[in-house]
Amino acid sequence: MACTDIIFRPIGTIHSAHKELDKILIQPVFANGIKGKVVLKPEFIDGILNLQAFSHIYLFYYFHMSQKTRLHVKPYLSDEEQGIFATRAPHRPNKLGMSLVRLASIEGDTLYIEDMDIVDGAPLIDIKPYIKRFDLRRSVRSGWHDEISEDTVSARGRRNYDRGP
Amino acid sequence: MACTDIIFRPIGTIHSAHKELDKILIQPVFANGIKGKVVLKPEFIDGILNLQAFSHIYLFYYFHMSQKTRLHVKPYLSDEEQGIFATRAPHRPNKLGMSLVRLASIEGDTLYIEDMDIVDGAPLIDIKPYIKRFDLRRSVRSGWHDEISEDTVSARGRRNYDRGP
Numbered sequence: 001m002a003c004t005d006i007i008f009r010p011i012g013t014i015h016s017a018h019k020e021l022d023k024i025l026i027q028p029v030f031a032n033g034i035k036g037k038v039v040l041k042p043e044f045i046d047g048i049l050n051l052q053a054f055s056h057i058y059l060f061y062y063f064h065m066s067q068k069t070r071l072h073v074k075p076y077l078s079d080e081e082q083g084i085f086a087t088r089a090p091h092r093p094n095k096l097g098m099s100l101v102r103l104a105s106i107e108g109d110t111l112y113i114e115d116m117d118i119v120d121g122a123p124l125i126d127i128k129p130y131i132k133r134f135d136l137r138r139s140v141r142s143g144w145h146d147e148i149s150e151d152t153v154s155a156r157g158r159r160n161y162d163r164g165p
Numbered sequence: 166m167a168c169t170d171i172i173f174r175p176i177g178t179i180h181s182a183h184k185e186l187d188k189i190l191i192q193p194v195f196a197n198g199i200k201g202k203v204v205l206k207p208e209f210i211d212g213i214l215n216l217q218a219f220s221h222i223y224l225f226y227y228f229h230m231s232q233k234t235r236l237h238v239k240p241y242l243s244d245e246e247q248g249i250f251a252t253r254a255p256h257r258p259n260k261l262g263m264s265l266v267r268l269a270s271i272e273g274d275t276l277y278i279e280d281m282d283i284v285d286g287a288p289l290i291d292i293k294p295y296i297k298r299f300d301l302r303r304s305v306r307s308g309w310h311d312e313i314s315e316d317t318v319s320a321r322g323r324r325n326y327d328r329g330p
Binding site for chain 2: 004005006007008009010011044046047048049050051052053054055056057058060062071072081082083084085086087088092093094096098100123125126127128129130131132133134135136137138139140141142143144145146153
């Protein structure tokens with residue numbers, strides 16, 4: 001272990017119906033209505049005080065099913081190669097996942113989530129609230145993503161889309 | 166080191182004019198026009214292919230100046246205690262920072278950033294693009310943040326705000 005290593009310890013676990021990596025929905029916006037939950041370790045429950053008043057939260061987790069690292073990838077929505085940092089693909093040097101999800105309710109140590117796109121069993125690293133004032137940016141250029149039609153997004157952003165040979 | 170530890174290695178370093186933690190601007194939206202840069206390690210430069218076409222990016226970094234962990238905090242903008250996961254404060258169990266910043270330009274290994282709110286020297290963990298389709302959510306409740314007036318935000322979201330005795 002190098003002295004510059006950053007060590008995080010899971011604060012909980014993500015539970016979802018997505019058991020296989022290749023069948024997963026690729027973003028929460030495509031997982032409309034699909035439910036899941038986050039179970040916190042007991043020692044972190046105090047940290048969610050007042051979180052229930054937020055409708056949307058960011059979940060940060062470890063892409064525990066992803067082993068490869070690739071600096072160029074073809075994202076699910078595109079046939080062009082993109083730099084890994086210009087995508088949300090899991091094959092990143094540090095396998096940090098981020099999903100912006102809807103928080104339905106909280107009961108004890110459990111957060112009930114809607115629009116769940118995360119693989120079952122992913123170790124939870126952090127939770128941050130979605131704050132409109134900070135996170136909603138209207139005048140945005142989204143690179144290669146802006147060139148993809150809503151039809152393409154709609155077709156490819158689902159399970160079992162076959163990119164073809 | 167426990168077997169469940171998650172180990173990340175810095176992919177670069179963040180450079181900014183913010184040398185002291187207590188003088189920092191608390192969010193990129195308050196750091197309007199303040200510039201900084203991100204220098205990538207050479208082995209990761211290939212990963213930024215096509216990133217320059219995005220106007221906004223998320224930077225993920227280690228809160229390297231933050232030692233304490235607190236599950237309840239009084240955020241800069243509020244006098245009420247909040248759970249750490251209902252805030253963006255650095256005193257989190259895993260000291261993962263996220264800033265949504267404007268990407269001005271890229272030259273070689275260096276990303277030039279506007280609206281920089283990060284402390285100088287922070288180790289970079291990841292970069293993700295801000296994708297309007299995924300990240301811009303209009304119908305949002307932002308909990309305690311929604312109760313704070315723009316005047317309060319404007320007054321407190323700056324350097325050297327004194328919360329008083």
